[in-house]
Amino acid sequence: MELTAVNREIEWFEKEFSKLSDLYNSQNPSIRAIKHEAFEAFSKLGFPSMKHEEWKYTHIKKGIDFNSEINLNNTSQNTDYKKLKIDYLNKNLNNKIVIIDGNFIEELSTLKINGTEIQSTKSAFASQNHFLTEQFGSFTNYKTDALAALNLAICNDGFCIKINKNSIIEDTIEIIELITNDAPSILNPFHFLNIEEGAQVTFSHTLINQNTNKTFYNSLFQFYQSAHSICNFTSLQNLNKELYSVENKFVIQNSKSKFTNNQIALSGTLIRNNLSVRHEGQFIETFLNGLICLNGTDHVDNHTLVDHAKPNCYSNENYRNILDGKAHGVFNGKIIVRPDAQKTNAFQSNKNILVSDDAVLNVKPQLEIFADDVKCSHGCTSAQLDEKQLFYLESRGIKKEIALLMLIFAFADETLNGINDLELKEAIEQKIAQKLGIEI
Amino acid sequence: MLKINNLHVSIDNKKILNGFSLEVNAGEVHAIMGPNGTGKSTLANILAGKEGYEIEEGSITFFGNDLLEMPPHERALAGVFLAFQYPIEIPGVSNANFLKAAVNEKRKYEGLELMPANDLLKMMREKMALVEMKSDFISRSVNEGFSGGEKKKNEIFQMAMLEPKLCIMDETDSGLDIDALRVVSNGVNLLKNENNAFVVITHYQRLLDYIIPDFVHVMYGGKIVKSGDKTLAYELEEKGYDWIKAELEPAI
Numbered sequence: 001m002e003l004t005a006v007n008r009e010i011e012w013f014e015k016e017f018s019k020l021s022d023l024y025n026s027q028n029p030s031i032r033a034i035k036h037e038a039f040e041a042f043s044k045l046g047f048p049s050m051k052h053e054e055w056k057y058t059h060i061k062k063g064i065d066f067n068s069e070i071n072l073n074n075t076s077q078n079t080d081y082k083k084l085k086i087d088y089l090n091k092n093l094n095n096k097i098v099i100i101d102g103n104f105i106e107e108l109s110t111l112k113i114n115g116t117e118i119q120s121t122k123s124a125f126a127s128q129n130h131f132l133t134e135q136f137g138s139f140t141n142y143k144t145d146a147l148a149a150l151n152l153a154i155c156n157d158g159f160c161i162k163i164n165k166n167s168i169i170e171d172t173i174e175i176i177e178l179i180t181n182d183a184p185s186i187l188n189p190f191h192f193l194n195i196e197e198g199a200q201v202t203f204s205h206t207l208i209n210q211n212t213n214k215t216f217y218n219s220l221f222q223f224y225q226s227a228h229s230i231c232n233f234t235s236l237q238n239l240n241k242e243l244y245s246v247e248n249k250f251v252i253q254n255s256k257s258k259f260t261n262n263q264i265a266l267s268g269t270l271i272r273n274n275l276s277v278r279h280e281g282q283f284i285e286t287f288l289n290g291l292i293c294l295n296g297t298d299h300v301d302n303h304t305l306v307d308h309a310k311p312n313c314y315s316n317e318n319y320r321n322i323l324d325g326k327a328h329g330v331f332n333g334k335i336i337v338r339p340d341a342q343k344t345n346a347f348q349s350n351k352n353i354l355v356s357d358d359a360v361l362n363v364k365p366q367l368e369i370f371a372d373d374v375k376c377s378h379g380c381t382s383a384q385l386d387e388k389q390l391f392y393l394e395s396r397g398i399k400k401e402i403a404l405l406m407l408i409f410a411f412a413d414e415t416l417n418g419i420n421d422l423e424l425k426e427a428i429e430q431k432i433a434q435k436l437g438i439e440i
Numbered sequence: 441m442l443k444i445n446n447l448h449v450s451i452d453n454k455k456i457l458n459g460f461s462l463e464v465n466a467g468e469v470h471a472i473m474g475p476n477g478t479g480k481s482t483l484a485n486i487l488a489g490k491e492g493y494e495i496e497e498g499s500i501t502f503f504g505n506d507l508l509e510m511p512p513h514e515r516a517l518a519g520v521f522l523a524f525q526y527p528i529e530i531p532g533v534s535n536a537n538f539l540k541a542a543v544n545e546k547r548k549y550e551g552l553e554l555m556p557a558n559d560l561l562k563m564m565r566e567k568m569a570l571v572e573m574k575s576d577f578i579s580r581s582v583n584e585g586f587s588g589g590e591k592k593k594n595e596i597f598q599m600a601m602l603e604p605k606l607c608i609m610d611e612t613d614s615g616l617d618i619d620a621l622r623v624v625s626n627g628v629n630l631l632k633n634e635n636n637a638f639v640v641i642t643h644y645q646r647l648l649d650y651i652i653p654d655f656v657h658v659m660y661g662g663k664i665v666k667s668g669d670k671t672l673a674y675e676l677e678e679k680g681y682d683w684i685k686a687e688l689e690p691a692i
Contacts, residue, residue: 126447151574190678387491388528395488395524396542396598397516397549410581440537 009066012239023156027125027148030328035136038152058272058301058328059363059411060147062246064186065217071185072154081105086176086281089204089427095173101180102187103157115167115199116404121158121190131193132160135224139278140250146248147274151220155190158219163199163229167184172202172421176416179209179243181218186216195257197226204424205235210303216244225259227281232420236428237300237302239268246272255281260418263290264428265300266435268421273378279341282312290319291415293357294327299419301330308341308371317348323359334366339381342372348378353385353411387413405438441468441637442487442507442606447498449479449486449662456482458662460498464606467634470486471648471673472641474659475681480641481525482608483659487639488522489515502606516542517549519605523595523612530582535594538582539564539601546602568599570628589620607685608639613647617647625650645677 017039024032047064064070081100086108087098089305098108099120112119117131124132142149163169172212174206179187195201225231239245245268253259267269278285292300306315323330329352337344352361365378385407393403412432419425433440442464449457456479472480487500488492489512500507502518510518530538543563544554555563564578571593583591590614599607609628613621628651632638640651648656648670656672657664658681666672666684671672676684 016519054470275680386528389530390527391488391512391535392524393491393538393541394512395522396514396602397513397545398529398541399545400511402541402545405531406537407530410530413532 010043012066012361013046014043016070016388017154020072020096020154026128028133030127030133031125031136035153038142038149041143041327042146042149042153045149046353047145048146054303054332057179057328058270059298060216060244060270062270062394063214064216065184069186071181071183072188081107084178084180086178087206087208088176088205089174090172090423093172093174095169095171095336097161097173097175098157099159099175099177099189100180100426101185102189102219104342108337110239112170113173115164115169116330117164119160121160121192122156124160124192129201130160131162131194132216135194137222139252140220140222140248141276145248145274146310148220148248148250149217151188151190151218151248154186154188157249158189158191160192162194163196165196166198167196168199169201172424174321175203175205177205177207177219178214179211181211181215182213184215185317186218190218191221192221193221193231195223195225195229195231198228200227200230202232202421202424203234204421205233207235207237207239207245207247209239210240214244215244218246218318221247221249223249223259223279225251225253225257225294227257228250228254229252229254230258232262232418234262234424234428235264235273236431237265237271237289238431239271244270246321247274249273249275251275251277251278253277253281253284253286256283256317257281258285258287260287260420262418263287263288263302263415265294265436266396266431267294267296267298267432268300269298271300273300273302275303277315278307279310279313282310284312284313284314284427287418288315288317288319289418290331290414291322292320292329293322293412293432294329295323295325297326297328299328301332303332303334305334305336306346308335308337308344311342313341314345315411316348318415319350320411321361323354323361324355324414325355326358328359328360329362331363333365335368335376335378337369337371337374337376339370342373344371344374344376345374346374350378350380352382353409354382355408372412381405402438405436409433409436409438409440441503443499445499445667447486447500448496449482450494450496451482451492456493457486457574460659462657462664464637464639466637467607467636468655469632469651469653471645471653471656471663472659473676478560478659480561481524481610484522484608484641484645486526487515487520487608488512491532491670495548496606513545516602516604521602521604521607523592523599523607523609525610525614527582527583527591527595529586529678531584534579534584536561536564536578538596542598543601563601568597570600570630571596572595572623588615590615592616592620592624593627594633597633598621601625603631603636605636606639607636608641611639611640611642611643613644614660621647621652639661646674648673660684660688
């Protein structure tokens with residue numbers, strides 16, 4: 001039964017995919033070669049079902065209606081972009097990259113930021129010699145990861161940015177991904193961030209949607225961090241219904257680089273975030289922070305992987321879920337310490353608050369350690385709020401319900417310390433306060 | 441202001457207060473002394489509204505209202521303030537946000553407009569000066585990483601911000617060095633006026649050198665067994681509590 005269903009999906013996919021052939025003819029042959037491999041891989045793998053260990057709790061096929069005509073090409077019905085209402089996190093920022101329905105929108109994006117090169121993925125694909133050409137798909141696990149394969153096979157736009165050697169980008173670069181498309185679609189934007197040696201940059205990334213029909217959004221971010229570079233990336237997901245989002249981030253770090261990812265999800269029917277970091281050098285630092293604050297029937301699944309392949313590196317992971325209503329949170333944190341990776345320090349903390357009786361949480365820390373001289377720890381708790389703290393606030397005249405929210409906010413706020421842009425941090429704090437219904 | 445009448449309280453079937461009575465009027469300072477385990481902190485917690493105690497008998501009224509019927513935040517709004525023996529750390533809640541919430545809840549209760557942020561900040565700076573706290577404490581999390589002395593100063597600072605009518609100080613002197621003790625007591629003396637009252641719970645007479653009590657009560661076995669003026673505190677300091685126990689023995 002299952003096999004037949006998978007075959008049907010693959011057949012459907014191959015048929016849809018063949019319609020895209022014209023689109024690919026203009027692309028660079030080496031890009032096309034990878035895309036072809038990715039297509040072959042996906043044709044074998046198909047969409048993961050809940051029988052797949054990595055997808056046990058997240059039923060992504062809910063996001064696709066296999067019986068209807070589905071648009072696989074990133075096209076948008078909206079062309080009058082200036083009229084769109086876009087909720088920027090920081091209106092004062094000049095540096096913007098705007099992606100609508102998977103397409104890079106030149107009219108709304110800042111094309112010239114000192115120390116960087118910014119281009120659409122579409123034009124990078126067409127170029128004969130681009131910083132992307134060599135790296136495309138190179139450290140994604142597309143042969144075994146179906147969603148990465150799907151993205152690489154189909155993607156035809158997104159953004160590519162290079163932060164030039166030793167450039168320090170003072171102002172945060174704000175990336176907006178907005179979905180407006182009302183035709184049933186599977187959108188696969190591909191983004192490449194190449195941070196050259198000694199460069200430093202901060203990104204904020206917001207995923208928002210205005211679509212009213214089921215859309216499956218399967219984005220892929222490929223990061224390449226050269227030695228001595230620093231990248232601080234904050235993703236905020238605040239989605240309305242009808243968007244099913246899978247966000248795949250693959251990060252390669254070289255010696256003495258520092259990568260921080262702050263993953264914040266405040267609403268979403270179905271969100272799956274895959275974040276994989278691989279160390280290719282020594283004395284690397286990786287910080288992965290996550291805050292998931294949900295109610296209703298929202299579902300957010302975070303899968304992380306830190307692959308310690310080299311000695312003397314440090315990673316610190318801190319994910320927190322706050323679940324109310326019938327919300328469902330999933331956290332799977334995998335740390336691999338390979339035989340060469342002596343003197344690794346790897347820490348993982350996962351703390352959770354279940355506000356209601358009906359909220360569901362599934363967590364799985366996974367440590368696979370093959371080196372002997374390492375320090376690794378993980379801790380996972382699910383708890384009620386501290387009664388003594390609650391009483392302290394009440395004894396100063398604060399109503400119990402408000403005191404509870406203050407403590408929940410405080411619990412959430414502690415995950416935001418990795419955000420190095422204070423204005424950005426404040427903007428996100430405001431969003432969280434708004435979500436909880438308190439004033440800060 | 442406060443009338444406690446024949447209060448009997450137990451926790452997990454263990455009797456803690458055993459017929460405790462006390463009347464406190466505006467402008468008065470009462471010291472409650474006594475050996476460990478006689479129910480002093482229980483009394484403080486019950487006045488503030490902490491859960492987990494069984495009131496078996498007796499009553500507490502505050503300006504004529506039944507205090508035991510009020511949830512903790514309402515007691516605070518009505519003017520009861522407990523300076524905790526062990527102030528809890530609340531990571532992630534800044535002193536500023538905490539006090540903003542508390543001050544504005546009080547203003548709402550009194551039918552006043554919310555205090556503008558600038559006025560609030562100015563008020564905080566003034567009141568912090570009373571207890572010689574550094575101004576960067578405003579932005580730090582409540583009590584987090586504070587030394588014992590800083591925590592106690594923070595209690596008095598909050599007291600200054602909220603201007604309560606009844607201040608209960610639960611062993612505020614414990615863990616304080618002599619300088620911090622002086623600062624904390626100075627703060628209290630500046631806040632003392634004819635409209636408010638203090639109940640000072642302490643083991644030692646030294647705090648009462650700074651905060652001069654009008655009445656000293658000795659608590660033993662869950663009730664007040666002896667009352668007097670400040671000279672009683674000196675007597676206790678000199679002789680310890682045994683002579684009181686001995687005085688009571690024949691009666692039992």
